[in-house]
Amino acid sequence: MSAWSARQRHQGSRIALVPTMGFLHDGHLALMKEAGRLADKVAISIFVNPTQFGPGEDFDTYPRNLDRDLDLAREAGVDAAFVPRTEDFYLQGFDTFIDQKKLPNHLCGLSRTGHFRGMMTIVAKLFNVVNPDMAVFGEKDFQQLAIIRRMVADLNFNIRIIGHPIVRESDGLAMSSRNTNLTPEQRKTALCLITALKTAQALMEKKEFHADILIHKAKTIITAHPDTSIDYIAICDPDTLEDIPFVDRPALMALAVTVGTTRLIDNIRLTPAQE
Amino acid sequence: MSAWSARQRHQGSRIALVPTMGFLHDGHLALMKEAGRLADKVAISIFVNPTQFGPGEDFDTYPRNLDRDLDLAREAGVDAAFVPRTEDFYLQGFDTFIDQKKLPNHLCGLSRTGHFRGMMTIVAKLFNVVNPDMAVFGEKDFQQLAIIRRMVADLNFNIRIIGHPIVRESDGLAMSSRNTNLTPEQRKTALCLITALKTAQALMEKKEFHADILIHKAKTIITAHPDTSIDYIAICDPDTLEDIPFVDRPALMALAVTVGTTRLIDNIRLTPAQE
Numbered sequence: 001m002s003a004w005s006a007r008q009r010h011q012g013s014r015i016a017l018v019p020t021m022g023f024l025h026d027g028h029l030a031l032m033k034e035a036g037r038l039a040d041k042v043a044i045s046i047f048v049n050p051t052q053f054g055p056g057e058d059f060d061t062y063p064r065n066l067d068r069d070l071d072l073a074r075e076a077g078v079d080a081a082f083v084p085r086t087e088d089f090y091l092q093g094f095d096t097f098i099d100q101k102k103l104p105n106h107l108c109g110l111s112r113t114g115h116f117r118g119m120m121t122i123v124a125k126l127f128n129v130v131n132p133d134m135a136v137f138g139e140k141d142f143q144q145l146a147i148i149r150r151m152v153a154d155l156n157f158n159i160r161i162i163g164h165p166i167v168r169e170s171d172g173l174a175m176s177s178r179n180t181n182l183t184p185e186q187r188k189t190a191l192c193l194i195t196a197l198k199t200a201q202a203l204m205e206k207k208e209f210h211a212d213i214l215i216h217k218a219k220t221i222i223t224a225h226p227d228t229s230i231d232y233i234a235i236c237d238p239d240t241l242e243d244i245p246f247v248d249r250p251a252l253m254a255l256a257v258t259v260g261t262t263r264l265i266d267n268i269r270l271t272p273a274q275e
Numbered sequence: 276m277s278a279w280s281a282r283q284r285h286q287g288s289r290i291a292l293v294p295t296m297g298f299l300h301d302g303h304l305a306l307m308k309e310a311g312r313l314a315d316k317v318a319i320s321i322f323v324n325p326t327q328f329g330p331g332e333d334f335d336t337y338p339r340n341l342d343r344d345l346d347l348a349r350e351a352g353v354d355a356a357f358v359p360r361t362e363d364f365y366l367q368g369f370d371t372f373i374d375q376k377k378l379p380n381h382l383c384g385l386s387r388t389g390h391f392r393g394m395m396t397i398v399a400k401l402f403n404v405v406n407p408d409m410a411v412f413g414e415k416d417f418q419q420l421a422i423i424r425r426m427v428a429d430l431n432f433n434i435r436i437i438g439h440p441i442v443r444e445s446d447g448l449a450m451s452s453r454n455t456n457l458t459p460e461q462r463k464t465a466l467c468l469i470t471a472l473k474t475a476q477a478l479m480e481k482k483e484f485h486a487d488i489l490i491h492k493a494k495t496i497i498t499a500h501p502d503t504s505i506d507y508i509a510i511c512d513p514d515t516l517e518d519i520p521f522v523d524r525p526a527l528m529a530l531a532v533t534v535g536t537t538r539l540i541d542n543i544r545l546t547p548a549q550e
Contacts (some may be wrong), residue, residue, distance in 0.1 A: 002433055095377045096395070100370045120371070121430070128431040154371035155396070156403040158277055166503035 001082040005043070005131045008079075016162075017109035017132035019123060022046040023063040024072045027167035027175035031136045031186075032076040034164050039134060045071055045082040045126050047089065051097075052118030061128065061192055063180050082130060089125065097121050098155075103147045106241035107254055108265065111231050119144055120151050127157055134160040138167070140174050142254060142267050144243060167264070168194070174266045186260040189225045193257055195266040196221040196233070204270055211235040211246045214270075222257055231256035235270065248272055276357040279408045279516045280318070283354075288315035291437075292407035294398060298338040298349045299320040302442035302450035306411045307351040309439050314409060317372065319348055320357040320401050322364065326372075327393030333538075338455050359407060370395050373430075374476055378422045381516035382529055385541065386506050394419055397427050402432055409435040413442070415449050417529060417542050418516060441541070443469070449541045461535040468532055471508070472498040472543040475528055479545055484522045486510040489545075506531035506538065510545065523547055 008015055016039035018031045028044075035042045044070055053059035066083065073081055097117050103109075104116035125134070137145045147164050152161055169173045172194040173187075183189055196218035203214055215233050223226050233255040235244050244251045248269050254267035283290055291314035293306045303319075310468040321344055328334035341358065348356055352509035372392050377389035378384075402410070412420045420438050427436055442450050447469040448462075457465055471493035478489055490508050497503050508530040510519050519526045522545050 091428055093377075093425070094429050095375045096373060096426045097375075098371060098373050098430075100372075102368075102370045125429075125431045128433065131433070150368070151371045153366055154369050154400075155373075158406070159409045160404065 001080070001129050003129065005081050005129075008041045011124055012019060014133040015039055015041045015043055015130065017126065017130045017135040018042065018044045018078075019045055019126050019135065019137070020046055020061065020069075021048045021177065022069045023065055023180065024069045025167075025175045025177060025179075027138055027140070028165065029072060029076045030189045031138055031164050032073065032078055032169045034162065035134075035136045036077045038136075038162065039132075041079045042077060043080040043082060043130050043158075045080050045084075045123070045130070047082075047084055047086075047126075049118060049122040051090070052115050052119060054113055054115060057112070057131035058178070059179075061181065062178050063244065082126070084129075098124050098151065100147060100150060103143065103150055103241055105142045106236065107232060107234055108256055111256070114148050115261075116144070120147060123148055124151070124155070124157075127159055132159055136162045136164055139163045139212070140176065140265060140267070141167045142238075143250060146239070146241060176264060178262050178264065181262045182200070182259060186227060186262065189227050190264055191230065192222045192225050193255060193264055193266040194268075196255065197253055197266060200235075201268055201270060204247060205273065209272065211243070211245050211247060211251075214247070215254070218253075218255065222255075225259075227260055229256065229258040239267075276355070276404050277406065279355050280331060280404075283316045284406070287477045290318055292315055292401065292404065292405045292410040293317065293319045293353075294401050294410065294412070295319055295321055295344075296323045296337065296452065298452035299457065300442075300450045300452060300454075302415070303411055304347060304351045306413055306439050307330045307348065307353055309437065310409075310411045311352045313411075314407075315439065316354045316356040318357060318405050318407065319350060319353050320359075320405070322357075322359055322361075322397070322401075324393060324397040325361060326365070326396060326466050329388055329390060331455070332387070333403065333456075336456065338452050347485040357401070358484055372458045373399050375422060375425060378418065378425055378516055380459075381511065381529045382507060382509055383531055384418065386531070391419070391422050391520065395422060398423055399426065399430070399432075402434055407434055407437060409437055411437045411439055413437050415441045415451065415540060415542070417513075421514070421516060429475075447473075449539070452537060453537050453539065456537045457534060461502060461537065464502050465534045465539055467497045467500050468504065468530060468541040468544075470538055471530065472528055472541060475510075476543055476545060479522060480548065484547065486518070486520050486526075489522070489528070493528075500534075502535055504533040506533065513544075527529045 016035035098120040099117045130261040200214040238252045291310035373395040374392045475489040513527045526545040
């Protein structure tokens with residue numbers, strides 16, 4: 001992979017990387033197309049990274065289909081796919097991790113201990129192997145994107161980080177590889193995530209700026225479905241991810257909800273209307 | 276600095292980096308000359324890194340002399356010196372650190388909490404800014420070198436790490452910027468470090484392979500000087516840094532001793548004679 005990148009760079013090509021865990025959907029493909037618009041060559045990685053799954057999480061059941069992924073990537077104009085084997089990528093005696101104290105201590109980080117540590121570490125490894133000029137990440141994993149931006153600035157990676165808006169199904173469900181694990185019934189239930197977020201957004205347009213009221217309304221919508229369990233619903237500063245009690249400035253509303261046995265996340269921007 | 280490196284690489288030059296904290300001595304200069312033999316261009320960094328000093332350590336009194344350093348580096352054939360300012364290099368809100376669990380949990384790491392975390396982080400930052408083909412480190416900081424090798428393998432840095440043998444004063448004292456803080460009396464006392472190591476080595480040649488006996492002998496030599504305080508004396512595996520009780524295979528003998536108020540380190544290889 002490094003040799004491919006070196007050749008591209010030697011020829012003056014700029015490389016964009018799209019890291020993925022595979023089981024590609026239209027959200028991933030949108031990132032790859034955006035990468036193709038911004039750079040000369042597009043590389044993706046496909047690797048279900050064990051170090052970002054905690055005990056009891058869905059590493060074993062995470063959906064995989066490499067042949068289909070490679071076909072889809074090819075169709076999306078991807079030039080190279082990096083598909084490391086776990087035993088080659090985590091060497092015997094592996095013991096080096098990257099971590100942060102602040103940003104991981106919010107939202108998903110509170111229930112997924114070690115998740116962002118594993119994520120940062122694998123992203124740094126991919127950056128070092130692929131050596132891209134830029135990398136594209138989806139905004140569905142908003143916290144991940146914020147943490148990567150911090151890491152890139154702090155560790156002086158010479159890589160431009162591009163966030164891409166959430167890609168949704170026609171009915172509004174945020175695209176996710178994990179959606180495939182939902183039963184048809186759960187798939188309908190899963191719409192309550194975007195409904196809750198949109199309802200809060202609509203309430204804000206009616207001048208309701210109290211975060212606790214907006215969150216309560218969202219919670220009511222989700223708990224109306226018996227097959228759901230809320231991990232968190234938060235309204236926070238998009239940079240620090242710290243809670244905002246009163247939304248008098250641009251904020252992020254983010255939530256994580258388990259539907260059946262599948263944990264889903266989504267988020268939306270809350271922007272107070274100009275007077 | 277990155278632009279300089281990109282130009283060199285574009286011209287096909289291979290770059291060697293020698294990271295330093297400045298106050299250069301002949302040990303540093305030997306690393307730079309070795310770098311010049313191995314690569315086309317030599318870059319050094321001069322930065323007294325605050326995150327690798329603990330509370331109560333000698334960050335404030337660490338010796339500094341930038342003008343002299345730049346003159347010495349120039350004479351040694353260095354092509355570029357990277358001298359970041361702390362406030363430019365650790366951005367507002369800096370929060371990303373690299374760490375390991377195993378190698379730092381020996382030798383200096385036991386008393387210098389967080390030292391290697393700060394060291395790994397700054398070295399990764401320097402690697403990302405300078406983007407060298409190789410980097411040269413002295414073997415006096417043997418643990419540092421082992422930890423960097425592990426980090427480079429684990430995080431897939433495409434950088435060759437070169438260890439350089441300890442450079443000593445004519446009387447055997449390992450060169451160190453901190454030697455300058457010794458009084459003339461302490462400077463004489465400081466010779467007990469290499470005397471202790473050499474004595475253990477000589478005992479081994481007489482078939483004494485018990486680490487506790489070798490360490491006890493070394494301790495006796497050092498404690499004979501009233502102005503010394505031993506941090507540790509260890510005989511360990513050069514790869515894992517774990518204690519070796521019986522030296523039937525190549526080992527490292529390492530020690531840290533405070534002379535007056537100056538903490539000094541040194542080490543020597545112990546190699547059982549072939550039968």
